[in-house]
Amino acid sequence: MAFFSKLKDRLFKSSTKLEEGLDAIIEDGGETEPVSETAPITATETVEAAVPAATHTEPEVQPPASKPGLLSRLTGQASEAVVKRVLDDDMLEQLEELLIASDMGVDTALRVTANIAEGRMGKRVSTDEIKGLLAGEVARIMETVARPLPLYPSKPQVVLIVGVNGAGKTTTIGKLASQFKGAGKSVVIAAGDTFRAAAVEQLQVWGDRAGVPVLTAPEGSDPASLAFDAMSQAEANGADLLMIDTAGRLQNRQDLMEELSKIVRVIRKKDPDAPHNTLLVLDATTGQNAINQVETFQKLADVSGLVMTKLDGTAKGGILVSLADKFGLPIHAIGVGEQIDDLQAFDPEEFATALIGMGKS
Numbered sequence: 001m002a003f004f005s006k007l008k009d010r011l012f013k014s015s016t017k018l019e020e021g022l023d024a025i026i027e028d029g030g031e032t033e034p035v036s037e038t039a040p041i042t043a044t045e046t047v048e049a050a051v052p053a054a055t056h057t058e059p060e061v062q063p064p065a066s067k068p069g070l071l072s073r074l075t076g077q078a079s080e081a082v083v084k085r086v087l088d089d090d091m092l093e094q095l096e097e098l099l100i101a102s103d104m105g106v107d108t109a110l111r112v113t114a115n116i117a118e119g120r121m122g123k124r125v126s127t128d129e130i131k132g133l134l135a136g137e138v139a140r141i142m143e144t145v146a147r148p149l150p151l152y153p154s155k156p157q158v159v160l161i162v163g164v165n166g167a168g169k170t171t172t173i174g175k176l177a178s179q180f181k182g183a184g185k186s187v188v189i190a191a192g193d194t195f196r197a198a199a200v201e202q203l204q205v206w207g208d209r210a211g212v213p214v215l216t217a218p219e220g221s222d223p224a225s226l227a228f229d230a231m232s233q234a235e236a237n238g239a240d241l242l243m244i245d246t247a248g249r250l251q252n253r254q255d256l257m258e259e260l261s262k263i264v265r266v267i268r269k270k271d272p273d274a275p276h277n278t279l280l281v282l283d284a285t286t287g288q289n290a291i292n293q294v295e296t297f298q299k300l301a302d303v304s305g306l307v308m309t310k311l312d313g314t315a316k317g318g319i320l321v322s323l324a325d326k327f328g329l330p331i332h333a334i335g336v337g338e339q340i341d342d343l344q345a346f347d348p349e350e351f352a353t354a355l356i357g358m359g360k361s
Helices: 003-010 012-027 043-049 070-075 089-101 106-117 127-143 169-182 197-210 223-237 254-270 289-301 319-327 348-356
Strands: 031-034 081-086 124-126 157-162 187-190 241-244 277-283 305-309 331-335 343-345
Touching (some): 089 106, 106 127, 106 319, 124 127, 127 319, 127 348, 157 169, 157 254, 157 289, 169 187, 169 197, 169 241, 169 331, 187 197, 223 254, 254 289, 277 289, 289 319, 305 319
Parallel strands (some): 157 241, 157 277, 187 241, 277 305
Antiparallel strands (some): 081 124, 331 343
C-alpha cells in the first residue's frame, strides 16, 4: 500500500473529526439549494488562490460549471442539491473553534480562517468548498517546512536524535539508517541511551535488519564518552553518517537536560561543527505539549529539524500545522506506523488532503 494511502487511512481520527465538524458548521444555518454540475475545489487549486492578488480581490468560489461534479463522476448521475451557508462572522468563529480543537493552535487557526475569509465574506459556500480552501491553506503553511534531511560532505555527518521518553527516537533512527543504507550511504549508529538495556537491544535489532553497525557501551556508561568514541570510530571507518541515539528526556528534568548539553559539548571537541543535524522526534499524541518540547530542546541542543511520529494515533493532527507555523523548522519525515516504510519524507499536499479528509475512499 502506498504511503499516502496509509496516511489517509491512518489519519482517519483527525480527518473524521474535521470533516464532521465542517459538515456541522455548514448545516448550522445553511440552506439546501439546487446546483448545476460543479467540480469540487482541490488542495492544489487553492494553494495559489490562498495568496491574495495585489488588488485583494478574489473571484467567487465557484469552479467551472463545465466539469462534472464528484457525485456524478462516482455514480454517473447529476447531483440535485447541496447545502451552502453564508460565510459570516458566526461561521468563522465556529471554524476557528474547530481548528483549535484539532490542536492547530489559536494563532494559526485565526490566521487560516482570516485567509479563507478574505474576499469571500457574505458568499455562500459548501462543505466541499470549505474543505478545499482549508486544505489549500494547510498545504501553503507546510510547503515552507517540507525539506528532506540535508546531506553534507563532512564525514562522518553527525546526526543527533533527541526527544522525550516514548516519542519513537529509537525506531526513527533504525528506519532512517535503513533508508540511508538503502540509498548507498555508509551508516553507523551509536546507542547513546546507556541507561536502558532495552533501547540498546532495540537498536541492535534495527542495525541487524539494515546491515548497519551499532556501537554500544556498558549499561550506565557516560553517553557523552560513547558519542566521542563513536565519532572517532566512524571517522576511522570512513562512514558517511553517524546517528547518535540519546536517552529520553522530560523537558522538566533539569539534570537530564544538562546531560544532553554535555553530549553536545563533547561532540564539538571532536568537530566544532557537530552535530551537523539535531533531529527532535515528537509524538503527535502529545498535542500542544509538543510546542513546549520544541522550545526547550531548541535552547539546549539547537534543533535543526523535526520528525513527527504516531500521526495514526491522534485525533489532533493539526499540531503539525501549529509547529510549522510557529517555529518554521524543517519537517524531515512523518511516521504513521511501525513498518520500515511507515516513515517517509514529508509531503505538504498529501498531508493537507489527508488531514482534512479529502480523497478518502
